Amino acid sequence: GAGVSQSPSNKVTEKGKDVELRCDPISGHTALYWYRQSLGQGLEFLIYFQGNSAPDKSGLPSDRFSAERTGGSVSTLTIQRTQQEDSAVYLCASSLEGRPPLHFGNGTRLTVT
Amino acid sequence: EDKVVQSPLSLVVHEGDTVTLNCSYEVTNFRSLLWYKQEKKAPTFLFMLTSSGIEKKSGRLSSILDKKELFSILNITATQTGDSAVYLCAVVRSGNTGKLIFGQGTTLQVKP
Numbered sequence: 001g002a003g004v005s006q007s008p009s010n011k012v013t014e015k016g017k018d019v020e021l022r023c024d025p026i027s028g029h030t031a032l033y034w035y036r037q038s039l040g041q042g043l044e045f046l047i048y049f050q051g052n053s054a055p056d057k058s059g060l061p062s063d064r065f066s067a068e069r070t071g072g073s074v075s076t077l078t079i080q081r082t083q084q085e086d087s088a089v090y091l092c093a094s095s096l097e098g099r100p101p102l103h104f105g106n107g108t109r110l111t112v113t
Numbered sequence: 114e115d116k117v118v119q120s121p122l123s124l125v126v127h128e129g130d131t132v133t134l135n136c137s138y139e140v141t142n143f144r145s146l147l148w149y150k151q152e153k154k155a156p157t158f159l160f161m162l163t164s165s166g167i168e169k170k171s172g173r174l175s176s177i178l179d180k181k182e183l184f185s186i187l188n189i190t191a192t193q194t195g196d197s198a199v200y201l202c203a204v205v206r207s208g209n210t211g212k213l214i215f216g217q218g219t220t221l222q223v224k225p
Binding site: 003004031033035040041042043044045048050056058059091098100101102103104105106107 | 161
């Protein structure tokens with residue numbers, strides 16, 4: 001596609017529910033990244049996939065967070081048993097061969113009530 | 114601990130003014146510094162700087178990196194209302210290109 005596509009654009013969920021956020025990277029980009037942007041904060045790194053290498057999960061804040069990337073393309077970020085502090089904009093990005101610059105999607109705004 | 118600090122945090126100017134946004138960093142194994150513009154949604158890439166003292170320019174925007182003093186500036190001349198956005202600075206470390214370290218951003222408002 002022309003750019004990084006994320007869905008849904010907005011998600012409201014009740015505390016304790018699981019959510020799945022989807023990211024479709026730019027065609028041909030081998031690297032995919034998830035970041036989180038909380039209100040008034042900078043972007044916080046979550047996880048990074050590059051080709052067939054093991055993902056860098058060092059930014060995931062707890063074991064309630066997980067992500068997978070199927071077929072080297074689409075990625076899903078899953079948050080289990082959501083908490084109010086998970087409310088944020090979740091941004092996905094991709095890059096060519098793991099080199100900057102990263103190209104970001106429009107994000108998914110998650111609100112946990 | 115690695116950190117990236119932007120200043121000012123917010124800025125209000127009038128159309129036609131020139132602004133300078135600052136980004137200082139303390140990171141191990143610095144590789145490059147990136148500037149992004151974020152309006153409503155996706156941050157859009159502006160510049161990537163790797164070498165000291167070489168200005169990058171795109172229209173009214175320009176940026177330069179000082180690796181000795183560990184900072185970068187982003188200049189916008191003849192500002193327009195469309196320049197209103199959050200400007201983000203991020204640093205890439207060698208061997209860890211996936212994990213950009215972002216500053217907290219500068220919110221620029223350009224009034225007509």
